[in-house]
Amino acid sequence: MVSKKQIERRIRELRSILSQKGIDAALITKRENYIYMSNFTGTFANLLITHDKAILVTDFRYTEQAKEQAQLYEVVQYQGNLNVTLNDLLTANNVKILGFEDGYITYKAYDDLSKNLSIDKLVPLERTIELLRLIKDSEEIELIKEAVRVADEAFSHVLKFIRPGVTETEIAAEIEYYLKKHGARGPSFDTIVASGWRSSLPHGVASNRVIEHGDAVTMDFGAICNEYCSDMTRTVFVGQPKEELKKIYGIVLEAQKAGVNGAVSGLTGREIDKIARDIISDAGYGENFGHSLGHGVGIEIHEDPRLSQQGTIKMRNGMVVTVEPGIYVSGLGGVRIEDMIVINDDKPMVLTSSPKDMIIL
Template identity: 50%
Template sequence: MLITNPSNRRYITGFTGSAGYALITQNKAIFITDFRYIQQAKTQAPSFEIVQHSGSIVDAVKEQLINFEVHNLGFEKDDVTYSLFKKFEESFSGVKLVPLSQVIESLRIVKDEEEIKLIKKATEIADQAFSHILNVIKPGIKEVDVSLELEFKMRELGAQGASFEIIVASGFRSALPHGIASEKVIETGDFVTIDFGAIYNGYVSDITRTVVVGKASEKQKEIYNIVLEAQLNGVNKIRAGMTGKEADALTRDIIARYGYAEYFGHGTGHGIGLDVHEAPTVSHKGETVLKPGMLVTVEPGIYIPEFGGVRIEDDLLITETGNEILTKSTKDLIIID
């Protein structure tokens, strides 16, 4: 099997650099990279034979296939582009290419103790950064400045950086589920939705909180409390043995009961690990059965165009007896005067 996906490559080899393919046969484990990463690969991937390529990495793979008389080669069809696939076809003469999906991802879905430890540290950093940013948010500050301060604080606390482009969406923009921080100035009366996370030793956290700047209107309180009720129902009841679809219904049904189903258009959550979005899926399409050691988010929301929106998100570790909420930041409605 040829592993090209960066996160899968890291998971299998331990290599944290940005270039290289892993080739695994019945008898050999080979890691192919260029001059820049040879010493790093030898240190981080000691179980692999390290091969340096100076020309095309595809040609280097071809040479190894010939050396080890490989006739069938599995490749990651969800990662390989069409143009790269055509190069494989042209170069790997006599080799049958077998498209594979979610092979390594199925191994990654349940985390071991060390992975859980790293994710817990990433959530701790995010929680500390959220506490800090509450002292920064005020009328007159731009969304992008809040985003910048959040990332700076997370790095100061030991993160490699933000786990994705930080969402800071205020006022009418809070109705955008993925409202990346903009030049908009935060104003009195705004909802401010902040969705962010930290990367710690390759593993991520993902948290969302929504606050109000100034006095909250009755409508804002109503929307917030509905989302909070749905979110609490999810985090209190999600457990091993449920499918992602069943877990999704824990939040979705409450929002629907209040008449806001059309304003909750995304899934309740997703897995986290090396990637900020990975298996399992917690949505109406989620068929995977949750098991102890899986990490999922629970993030229902209501988004009303021209009014604003609310999302509340925690990271959960599925356990033998239920779940452990890793993100600790308060979910009470915070009013920033």
């Protein structure tokens, strides 16, 4: 995971925001956010960050792990009722105004906090942690590079496995086995393998369909390494594809390269999306590209910023995003090509190294 120096910086930045908003402490319960703020990777924790203390509350299962991973935090083990422990800590630290993750906790959890904590006010944090996570520091980028590398190697490996007679599920299993065998905790999402007519399904999770000669095979997958994700897509052909699919491949490749090269600092996600979308629309396939061009990737596989027609966030150096245009024609098939990049002034750093020229197996 990242160094104590980076965790210290994140805590310091959060405290600065809390001061600006007049909030005494932040309660962080979303797993991706408490990983980001503490390095603790267990499945249950509550972080309580005041202006001078950082406390991690968890149960018996995770106290030892938390002490090892979250070295800048006081680890408190609760027994019985979690809210009683939280309330004791809030009282001891004179917390009257508590920030909570309004975009994450359920109404019931909010109601429980409101009724059981002796504070004056609950204040929405309004995605404060997610906004801190937008810009990846150098350590995060190195962790993401590792997840990208493992996925690239898995793609190279699986090309030797794909042939008529194997199923989509078998291809997905081979990819995921390779990922785990070579350092990944697992796939970063359900592996998509869509072949033949199913390749027109943008999120066609692997089925028992058998690969046939002439099929397009779209594979969209990623790895989780050290809690950071990767995401890539390649479409390959098993034998000679139909002429329209060849044409579509060329259009998607042109749009994808233009989207990558156009992803520069200062442009909004909407403006970058338009670069690639216009190429596909001008080629007559605008209605066959119905999803966004890309999304941020980090501890979560889908996070801000979004490269979409609604994307209003301006790109800044250090943002990590995907660029993944596609064309999907019902009954024929589809093509999608996806790379991960780091925004870097006017020359994006392309992380994905797998070849993009048409591959016919």
